[in-house]
Amino acid sequence: MKFKNIRRVVLAAVLLPFVFMIAEGVVLIRSSLTQYRALENDHLFADVLARGGSIAANEILAELVAARTYINNPNEMTKAAMMERRSILDSERARFNASLPPVETLDLGLQSQLANLRLAYSRIVATRSAVDRGYYGKGGNPVHIYGQAGLKQLGLVESLSSRIHDPVLLRKSSELMSILLTYYGERLIGNLGQRYFDRADFSAMSHEQLVQGETMLGNGMDRLRFHSSSPVVREILAYRSQPDEVWADTFTKAMVSGALRPDKAIRDKWIGIQNKRLDFLQQKIASVTDDIHVTGQKLSMRSHIHMTVVLALSAGLVLLVALIVALAVRGIRLVARVTEERELLINELRNAAQTDLLTGLYNRRGFEAAALALLMQAEYGSRWISVVLFDLDHFKKINDIYGHDAGDIVLKRVAGIARESFRSFDLLVRHGGEEFMALLPDSTPEDAATVAERVRLAIEAADIALPSGERLRMTASFGCAGRANAVSNRNFDDLVKRADLALYAAKASGRNCVVAGPIVPSAASQEERRKTAGGTHDFRK
Numbered sequence: 036m037k038f039k040n041i042r043r044v045v046l047a048a049v050l051l052p053f054v055f056m057i058a059e060g061v062v063l064i065r066s067s068l069t070q071y072r073a074l075e076n077d078h079l080f081a082d083v084l085a086r087g088g089s090i091a092a093n094e095i096l097a098e099l100v101a102a103r104t105y106i107n108n109p110n111e112m113t114k115a116a117m118m119e120r121r122s123i124l125d126s127e128r129a130r131f132n133a134s135l136p137p138v139e140t141l142d143l144g145l146q147s148q149l150a151n152l153r154l155a156y157s158r159i160v161a162t163r164s165a166v167d168r169g170y171y172g173k174g175g176n177p178v179h180i181y182g183q184a185g186l187k188q189l190g191l192v193e194s195l196s197s198r199i200h201d202p203v204l205l206r207k208s209s210e211l212m213s214i215l216l217t218y219y220g221e222r223l224i225g226n227l228g229q230r231y232f233d234r235a236d237f238s239a240m241s242h243e244q245l246v247q248g249e250t251m252l253g254n255g256m257d258r259l260r261f262h263s264s265s266p267v268v269r270e271i272l273a274y275r276s277q278p279d280e281v282w283a284d285t286f287t288k289a290m291v292s293g294a295l296r297p298d299k300a301i302r303d304k305w306i307g308i309q310n311k312r313l314d315f316l317q318q319k320i321a322s323v324t325d326d327i328h329v330t331g332q333k334l335s336m337r338s339h340i341h342m343t344v345v346l347a348l349s350a351g352l353v354l355l356v357a358l359i360v361a362l363a364v365r366g367i368r369l370v371a372r373v374t375e376e377r378e379l380l381i382n383e384l385r386n387a388a389q390t391d392l393l394t395g396l397y398n399r400r401g402f403e404a405a406a407l408a409l410l411m412q413a414e415y416g417s418r419w420i421s422v423v424l425f426d427l428d429h430f431k432k433i434n435d436i437y438g439h440d441a442g443d444i445v446l447k448r449v450a451g452i453a454r455e456s457f458r459s460f461d462l463l464v465r466h467g468g469e470e471f472m473a474l475l476p477d478s479t480p481e482d483a484a485t486v487a488e489r490v491r492l493a494i495e496a497a498d499i500a501l502p503s504g505e506r507l508r509m510t511a512s513f514g515c516a517g518r519a520n521a522v523s524n525r526n527f528d529d530l531v532k533r534a535d536l537a538l539y540a541a542k543a544s545g546r547n548c549v550v551a552g553p554i555v556p557s558a559a560s561q562e563e564r565r566k567t568a569g570g571t572h573d574f575r576k
Contacts, residue, residue, distance in 0.1 A: 056352060067345040074338040077201045078331035079136065084196050084208050085324040086131045088215040091188035092320065094124040095159075096222050099181035102162075106171045121163060128156065148191045155184035176230075182223065182244060189219060204330055210262050211323045214271065217255030218316040223248025224287055225309040231290055232302035242293070249291050267319055267326075274315055283308040391465040393443055394450035402464035406474050406527065409462060418476075421483035421517030422530040424538045425490070426470035428510045428546040441501050442469075445509060448499045456490040472534070474527070480517035484551040487513040491549055510547035514538025517551075 101117040138146060162180045165171060193212055199205045227245040256275070262268045274280065286305055289295035389401025397405060427449060434442040446469065453463055453471060462474040475483050491513055499507040514537030516530050533552065541550040 057356065064345055064349055067342055071338040071342045073200050074334045076136075077199045077204050078335045079134065080195050080198045081204055081208055081327045081331040083131065083134050084192050084199075085211065085327050086127065086134060087188055087192040087195070088211060088320070089324065090124070090127050090131060091185045091192065092215050092218045092222065093317075094120070094127050095181050095185040095188065096219075096226070098124050098159075099178060100226070102166055102181075103176060103178075106166060106176075117166075145191070145194055148187070148194055152184070152187045152191055155180075155187040159184050176241070178226065178244060179240060182247075185219060189215060201334060204327065204334060206262070206265075207323065207327050207330060209258070210265050210268060211320070211327060213255050213258035213262060213268070214316060214320055214323060215255075216251055217259060217271075218313065218320060220248045220250070220252030220255055221309065221313055221316060224252060225306070225313060228287065228290055228309065229302075229306055231295075232297045232305070234297060246291055249287065267323055271316070271319055274312075279308050280312065283312070394447055394465050396450055396454070396471070397462065397464040399464060399466065402462060402472070402474075405462050409474065409476055418520045419479045419482070419517050420520040420527065420530070421475045421478040421480055421515060422527060422534040423473040423475060423483050423487045423490075423513060423515050424466065424470065424531070424534040425472075425487065425511045425513040426468070426538070427494075428512055430469040430509075433507065437501065437503075437505075437507075441507075444501060445499055445507065448497060449494055449509065449511070452493050452497055453490055456493045457486060461486070472531070475517075476520075478517060480515055480551045483515040483517055484513075484549050487515055487549045491547070495547065512538060512541040512546045513549040514541050515549065515551040 098117070098120040101113070101120040105113040105117040135149075138149065141149070158180050162177045166177070171177065189212075192215070196205070196208045196212055199208055223244060227241055227248060230241060231245070259268050259271055263272065275284075283305055286295055286301060295301075389397060389404065391398045427445070430442065430445070433445055446465075450463075450465065450471070453473070457463060457473055458475070460476065464472050464474075466472040473486075475486060478486070491511060494509055494511045497509065499509065501507065514534045516533035516537055518530060537550040537552055541548050544550065
């Protein structure tokens with residue numbers, strides 16, 4: 036298996052389990068984030084419900100009472116009290132609106148209820164202006180305007196409570212809504228009942244509102260009985276079963292039916308019971324509201340902790356994956372480096388087996404492999420291939436006089452000259468001792484002789500410096516042979532033999548010459564080639 040494939044398998048084996056773990060982590064984070072947002076929304080809606088219920092049950096009705104008091108007894112004190120209640124209602128409304136979710140995130144039903152609530156508050160603002168200008172005479176009663184606003188507020192709060200998903204918070208919110216309905220009904224009954232006893236502008240509309248209050252009270256009590264397992268609800272039900280409470284409910288029913296005749300003793304007792312009942316319900320509202328706030332905060336804190344733990348675990352998982360991936364990559368790089376070094380070592384060993392260590396040229400083994408490949412690349416037809424054999428003249432004297440180190444220097448220098456003087460695609464080999472051979476593809480014997488002559492002249496002109504400071508001049512003898520390169524004949528041993536005969540002829544002709552084939556040059560040619568350029572130690576003769 037190739038290293039690249041091994042690397043991919045290793046990476047896959049390391050990463051696949053962690054990919055699945057990361058996928059599970061992403062799913063867990065998304066689930067936790069959804070749960071976190073749901074709990075945060077529950078906390079938000081619980082706060083909105085508590086604040087909105089308080090506005091409906093307290094602030095709206097409190098401003099109504101203050102406005103009626105000012106209408107019946109206009110003075111600085113009653114006006115200041117009325118203005119204070121207006122300021123409190125406006126402040127609570129602003130906080131309520133600020134705590135609402137963005138309108139575009141609400142469904143059409145809630146958006147419609149919000150629009151109706153804004154319209155109801157605009158009527159309260161108009162009523163305020165009318166009260167300030169004295170349009171309401173003594174005994175005037177804007178209860179309908181404030182009552183409608185309170186009902187709209189309670190309706191919106193009840194709709195918002197349905198957006199809560201946590202079962203505990205939903206149950207507590209439903210309990211609060213039941214107590215608010217009960218309380219609001221009691222407030223309406225208390226205000227209108229006092230007017231009934233006092234015969235103070237108790238009109239048909241007032242009687243209708245009294246019936247509405249009694250209906251709200253009944254609905255609230257029915258919802259409270261549904262939540263009878265709650266300790267707070269059990270306290271309310273137990274309180275309402277007391278004899279005085281039963282007595283007051285009896286007179287309330289008689290008042291609604293119109294059968295009760297006003298009586299001061301009954302009035303005072305009934306009003307006293309109603310006030311105590313409202314105070315008791317206010318305490319329970321405050322208790323449940325605080326409980327909802329605490330429960331919402333606990334849920335929010337729990338969701339924060341859960342989300343923090345999930346994110347911490349996910350971050351740890353990511354760090355672990357990153358560490359393992361880094362170690363895997365480092366290991367793969369180490370294996371790659373070891374493999375690369377191994378291949379380099381193998382190549383070096385291969386080159387050492389095919390290359391002459393002194394001259395850097397091919398040795399015989401490497402030359403044969405390269406020559407065979409070169410011959411196999413030849414095309415059909417009459418292309419030529421030639422062999423040039425050459426060795427240094429009188430090389431043994433150099434070893435005898437200067438030592439083998441000097442001889443090695445000469446061989447390296449001559450190899451360098453030959454590498455530079457032969458063509459780039461010619462194959463060079465140290466054939467043995469001071470003898471070299473070159474394989475020249477696409478070359479006739481005449482072409483080979485021309486190249487060999489160029490090499491001969493370059494060797495003859497070279498000035499070789501020894502470490503001792505002495506300088507040497509050398510010559511070489513060349514033998515060339517060539518033939519047409521036929522596909523059917525890949526053997527070049529015959530060429531080597533013929534080139535060797537030509538080299539022998541060159542040696543016999545007086546050295547420092549090129550012979551193409553076993554032909555002996557003329558004496559004049561020999562004499563001309565033997566002319567030297569001078570030197571301290573000349574081994575060219």
